[in-house]
Amino acid sequence: MKKNGIITSSSQVSINAKVNNDTKEKTFFVVGIGASAGGLDAIEKLFINLNPSTGMAFIIVSHLDPKHKSIMPELIQKYTKMELFQAEDGMEIKPNHVYVAPANNEIGITNGKIELISPIESHGFRLPIDFFFKSLAKDFGEHSIGIILSGMASDGTEGIKAIKNELGMVIAQEVNSAKFDGMPSSAINSGFVDLILTPEEMPSQLINYTATKQTGLSPEQLSEEIFTNALQIIYSTLLSQTGHDFSHYKINTIQRRLERRMALSHIGTISQWFYRSFFLSR
Numbered sequence: 001m002k003k004n005g006i007i008t009s010s011s012q013v014s015i016n017a018k019v020n021n022d023t024k025e026k027t028f029f030v031v032g033i034g035a036s037a038g039g040l041d042a043i044e045k046l047f048i049n050l051n052p053s054t055g056m057a058f059i060i061v062s063h064l065d066p067k068h069k070s071i072m073p074e075l076i077q078k079y080t081k082m083e084l085f086q087a088e089d090g091m092e093i094k095p096n097h098v099y100v101a102p103a104n105n106e107i108g109i110t111n112g113k114i115e116l117i118s119p120i121e122s123h124g125f126r127l128p129i130d131f132f133f134k135s136l137a138k139d140f141g142e143h144s145i146g147i148i149l150s151g152m153a154s155d156g157t158e159g160i161k162a163i164k165n166e167l168g169m170v171i172a173q174e175v176n177s178a179k180f181d182g183m184p185s186s187a188i189n190s191g192f193v194d195l196i197l198t199p200e201e202m203p204s205q206l207i208n209y210t211a212t213k214q215t216g217l218s219p220e221q222l223s224e225e226i227f228t229n230a231l232q233i234i235y236s237t238l239l240s241q242t243g244h245d246f247s248h249y250k251i252n253t254i255q256r257r258l259e260r261r262m263a264l265s266h267i268g269t270i271s272q273w274f275y276r277s278f279f280l281s282r
Contacts, residue, residue: 026143028095029056029210030109032136034129034159036063036151038179040072043149044079045199047098052081054207055095056145059087059114061132063151064103073100089116101128108135129183133159137166142213142260144168147202148193151183157190164192167260169209171195171202194264212263234258 035043039062064070070086076098077084084098085091087107091114093099101107105116106128115135119126129148133156136144146163148156150173160170170193175181177198187193195205231254235247246254 026112026140029143029145029213030093030136030140031056031058031145031147031206032129032133032159032163033058033060033147033149034062034133034151034156034183035060035149036129036153036155036180036183038150040075041150041179042173042177042199043076046147046149046202047076047080049200050080050203051207053096054203054210056206056210057093057095058082058098059093059101059107059132059136060098061101061107061129063128063155070100070103076100087114087116089114101132106131108132109139110135112139127155127158129156130159134162137162137168140166140168142167142256145206145209146170148172148184148187149199150178150180152180153182154186156183157186157192160187160190160192167256169194169260169264171197171205174198174201209263213259 033043033046043060060072060076062072064072073084073086080098082096082098084100087099087101091099093109093112093114099114102116104118106119106126108115108117108131133144133146136146137159144163144166145168146156146160148160148171163170170187172184172187172193172195174196175184175188178184184196188196197205232247234254235245238244238246
């Protein structure tokens with residue numbers, strides 16, 4: 001969560017000031033897209049429905065034969081007006097740009113720049129999507145978004161866990177729309193996926209989510225008593241359903257997770273969240 005200092009006076013609580021000073025300061029979101037067999041079709045459908053001025057950066061990682069030059073950059077460029085590059089070592093990641101990982105390297109991110117690493121094994125079993133997602137989560141934290149598209153096996157499943165641990169967002173392709181459902185099914189079954197969508201549905205959800213996160217919550221004020229009571233209801237519900245007591249967690253941690261969940265649900269104010277959570281559910 002980007003907002004801090006929720007207590008504004010002895011009797012008021014704000015959900016609108018900047019928070020979590022130890023979170024890496026990032027001003028835009030990076031979307032990692034993992035795809036394998038059948039993934040090109042899904043990538044095309046995603047980008048053809050995506051506004052080129054989202055303010056996000058996109059990095060595509062797929063399973064490619066290391067012996068052959070990939071023509072994927074040329075193919076994807078037909079479906080987007082964003083500047084598109086084959087990723088190179090040291091290249092700075094910028095908003096409204098697309099980067100395609102080369103076939104013969106693992107790709108990671110260090111300090112907002114692309115890092116290409118020669119794989120230890122030139123042949124055999126590799127998990128380039130897992131490798132990239134873990135690196136993305138470490139560098140961009142809650143500004144990281146992982147998308148799992150069509151593909152066989154389970155590459156990406158371990159990587160999305162890292163993204164969720166950093167409070168990023170994860171989307172998986174709806175299995176009936178995927179030519180090969182192995183990768184999206186594995187991701188969904190892990191329990192770490194936030195949204196299950198067709199490629200055509202993904203752009204609008206990306207825009208809604210990032211807009212809410214970047215703008216922050218509305219600058220409304222709630223009485224400390226109301227906010228504290230709401231948190232107690234949350235703690236009680238979580239304790240009864242999971243057996244875990246979250247009341248001892250730092251308020252910044254709870255607040256960040258609350259804002260993230262609100263962004264996923266397209267709830268812009270704490271009042272809307274409170275009403276939806278506790279009145280509509282009764």
